[in-house]
Amino acid sequence: MKEHISGWQFFLITVNYSLGTAFFIRPGSMIASSKQDGWMIPLLASVFMLAVLWIWLGMAKVYPNLSIVQLAVEVAGKPIGGFIALLYIWYFIQTSSWVTRNLGDFMKTILMPNTPITAFHIMFLAIACYAAIKGVETIARTSEILTPFVILVMLTIYVCALKEWDWGKLEPMFQSSFNKLMKDTGPVIGFPYLETVTIMMLxxxxxxxxxxxxxxxxxxxxxxxxxxxxxxxxxxxASRSSHQVYPLYTIVKELQIAEFIENLESTIVISWTIWIFLKLCIAYYCAVIGICQLFKLKNRTGAAIPLIFLIAGIAITLNDNVIGNIAWDKRYIFQYSCFYGIVLPLFLWMLGKFKKRRRKGPAA
Incomplete structure (x- = not known):
């Protein structure tokens, strides 16, 4: 029986997936590149994404009952379509590895520096594997339960941080040229916006x-x-934020309420762990279901369990050099994500429309 989720649940999945890691990792890089004007980068990125969403929705409308993997095989045939499907499955696996590594780095750097990073990877991947086996309805209901807590914590931090607010730190504003802002927007469009193409599997x-x-x-x-x-x-x-890997964690760590409530960093750790877990579950599930659809497997368990070790292995081999990761992000993430988020969806959409019109032609 086909699984179903509501529009509300898909909305929550969209927010959780796109913000899962970006909410904690992206602010520092945006501030480092655009200083006081960094807050404008997501706004510019969202304008670009309107055109991208039009492509995604057009692709989904061609064959509304097919995922990206199934659509690729349907419109491009088994050889070419199967190769495109494999590329997407690899992208889902790679995204899961990035998310797993981000989680491991955070836990090891902030909480348990003496614990092997692989322990964090295996622990969370095992839970994600179980969620993937249970299916998208289980992930969607989990998202419904946990998201309100995360959003409440974030809004509370927003409000409590206002007492430390200093307008002077936002000056001078609007110093970056439009060309500079557009250049700085590229990496943010790549991650997290274009990366969200993964949820179109759902x-x-x-x-x-x-x-x-x-x-x-x-x-x-x-x-x-x-x-x-x-x-x-x-x-x-701007200066201090740009040198912080997790600036939000620093804010919460130094936050003090009513002179006696302090050391609130545990709340942000719990919230971030929930967000990263939800994103990992979604990416993991998309990888599993993509493998099952491409190779006609009826049992998700057989595909899900081996992925634990594959994703953990890829995560542990990712670049340990933070400077190298930042350089790769600035130089390549936009182009890399464009291939999966724009080029392939546009190709599948146009090819699907062409095949549908050709089928209707003789009947007309």
Whole structure:
């Protein structure tokens, strides 16, 4: 029996997936590149994404009951379509590895420096594997339960941080040229926006309001991402924020409420762990279901369990050099994500429309 999720659940999945890691990792790099104007980068990125969402929704509309993997095989045939499907499966696996490594780095750097990073990887991947076996409905219901807690914590931090707010730290504003801002927007478009193409694997499961859920989810993502950059600069200042790997964690660590409530960093750790876990579950599930669809496997367990070790192995071999990761992100993430988020979806959409018109031609 086919699994179904509501438009509301898909909206929550969109927000959780796009913000899962970006909310904690992206602010520092945006501030480092554009200083006090960093908060404008998500707004510019969202304008670009309107055209991209049009492509994604057009692709989903061609064959609404097929995922990206199934659509590729359907419109491009088994040789070419199968290769495109394999590319997407690899992308889902690679994304899961990036997410797993981000989680491991955070836990090892902030909480348990003496614990082997592989222990964190295996622990969370095992849970993600179980969620993937249970299916998208289970992941969607988990998202419904956990998201309100995460959003409440984030909004509370927003409000509590206002007492440390200093407008002077936001000056001078609007110093970056439009060309400079557009250049700085590229990496952010690549991650997290174009990376969100992964959730289009779930489009066939959405019962209704796919378009509105996706658009609203991206809007909320943009507002929250822009807002946290604005607050980070207003509290820590552009110079200090740009040198922090996790500036939001620094804000919460130094936050004090009513002179006696302090050391609130545990709340942000829990919230970030929930967000990263939800994103990992979604990416993991898409990899598993993609493998099952391409190779006609009926049992998800056989595909899900081996992925634990594959993803953990890829995660542990990723670059340990933070400077190298930042350089790769600035130079290549936009082009790399464009291939999966724009080039391939546009190709599948146009090819699918062409095949549909050709089929209808003789009947007309």
């Amino acid at each position: 489009a066939p499961h959405v019962k209704s309001r796919l378009k509105s859920a996706l658009l609203l989810g991206m809007t909320v993502t943009t507002l929250l991402l822009s807002g946290i950059v604005l607050i980070t600069v207003g509290v820590l200042g």
